[in-house]
Amino acid sequence: MSKQAETNSPDETIELSLYKAHEKVYPREIKGRFQFKRKLAVWVLLGLFYVLPWITWGEQQAILFDLPQRRFYIFGLTLWPQDFIFLALMLIIAAFALFFFTALAGRLWCGYACPQTVWTEVFIWLEQWTEGNRNKRMKLDKGPWTREKILRKGSKQFLWITFALWTGFTFVGFFTPIKELAEHIWQWTMGPWETFWLFFYALATYGNAGFLREQVCLYMCPYARFQSAMFDKETLIISYDEQRGEPRMRGKKRRESEAPGDCIDCTMCVQVCPTGIDIRDGLQYECIACAACIDACDEVMEKSGMPKGLIKYTTENALQGKPTHILRPRTLIYMVILLGLVTAFGVSLANRSAIDMNVIHDRNSFYRVVDANTIENVYTLKVMNKGTEATEYAVQATGLDGLEVVLGLADQTVSAAPGELVIVPMKIRASKQVANQRIHGITVTVSDVAASGENTSENIKYFGYKK
Template identity: 50%
Template structure:
């Protein structure tokens, strides 16, 4: 790092100045085109999934439910317990690596097309546009003094936003507590206090983020926006303005020989700035505020078409491609580079390990806890007894019967159920008294083993260690 000169903090003017710029409101103009279609398709896809998936039934329960109260996660046929936290961790690692890979190849595809912040902002903007009109109408309305019309438009907009936000909050909570019960209790005004709190909390933040903060979330609050740059290289696809083709920019009459007049292809119409949801000028080059939504590409292409110029003055391209005037052929040829290959290899390795782990996951868990309240005690026949709590977790979706046995010391035997039955996806606790003749072990802790075997499938078996105390 280069040395920086000492700052003059003594200056009173320095102390008085705020370092924050004054936030200008962004009024994104509506845009149509190929990428707008892609964005809307992704909005539909993600939101149909989000609002719909929680209503899907599966085996008489909710297909996707992260049941916090029962500490069990259901994802279609799979049931995850707190002990399966490793799968959740691996899933997060897979998501992170996918994000790295997509970013290295296609830039901020996540931000532009799939991030909830982008998607909800898009939906909220659509509502705003339907009620208040497009960019210029909204700017005029904001500047106007309060009138009956403005008041009603405002009420309609905030009302529609509020309803959607509330529904979003309700859906969110519906992934953590069964949504059908939640729905009935919502209508009979008997929601639990925390359910109600989280519905309004999540709904409130949706309203605030998508309705009011919008691009500021991406610019000031999103950690990914800050570090995505490190995944970029000169071959990463980004929304790029072709400087050599566009400059010098300037207004001109249609049909003139603008090149003879010393002008580039950019007509300086500022459409790319007007449609930008973060309010930047893409012609200044790659900026961290650019979320890669490609709205400026659609906007610019329409202008180029009107002017009769070739499309793609702003386009998906790479730094190197712009420099060396490459076409798609060369760009695609550079996709498979060491960084991409490395990310893909790691990603595939983790995915394969994840699927293998899931497929070979034993549908049975056993946990043995010695009863701490009772140490060793003598029972009839002079035998020594220890008491255990045997947790048998049936992780599968069918009821199972298991044989329980104990071993590890000569003459060891157990009282209590030798055959136990556990309903599907249930952790059942059995009390087991283990008895040993007093001279058959050493004084203090002895290692013993519990074996729990499924009667239906003997491969489903657990061999669990425990300690037996002798006085």
């Protein structure tokens, strides 16, 4: 088969369009009200990321996820593996917040807050500083390897790599004390895991924000694929006003036309798009709702003396001239669930006890006879100190008259270091006259001996003496 015939084969055309070669996107820089907000989001979010590990709280790094010790420090709060429920709740809240905001305002997350967007934005800034604006970048890439090109590309790579390494270092600083880590790096005595994660995360940042960019959103992100499930006709989307803009035309054709549309076909909206799409083709899943095209078009409209808003945040209903409702079953349900979860989280966090306890009844016997008047039930008591200081606990039993707790320890209190789980054999004695039913319900309370008197209790079964 000749080469000519090969490229003209209809099958091939279809296949090639299915897997089109990746074209590099050169987003044009743009200023405007939405780009200002995005810039602000970048500064706030990345500021938090890079600054937080350096803050100390008491004697501890304010935020430290100590994985080998299995405890998370968050501003004076210490979370243990037993507090997994909080992590789970937090993740569920995050998921519902994402659903809620997506239903309300579309891909807010993608455009403003996603780490992929945020770091890509910074990498594009660095690219602009070193390689110049869009036209210069395109020309530089096409041109031969001159001294200037090497210098510009070299300095871009230097900035990118430095920034990526700093990112990797900060990331590891959330899991290992960052000041010690800085010392280790200074003396080049990092452990194997610190080294691995530092370079791994640096590489991931460099690759994702430097090269993959919009491809992460297009091919790798699961949210991009299922976000349409949260969309309806009242969700905010970025859209081109086709009725107003068409027929688009420019130059001589425009001057001679009787009724040109408002779109002057300057393609600014395409040039600023970080994912390289044409918003005038309609809503596309590639669109991350960064609103760069709105800012670009508004500027052009202003210069051409036409009203702004040819590309704008709108809803499908608004485009069809129907009213838009912010409050609708979808948003209300998401909101109710979200509020419920946040309340549950707040309440359970506020009531979180620094003591974790568990009582297990001995499996071998219901009760044992101690003497003519007394019986005892045997249990295993587990007490965990979830606080940050060593604590001494007293154990009490209530629910029947004259209950006596005997611990299998020299002194009748339980001492636990922070994070320690103490397992103690425990006997609870009662007189035969009082414990005369087959089963009684009693309560065991573990309380801090110190002034705070913090306590927690558990209801357990007590097997009585019944003839």
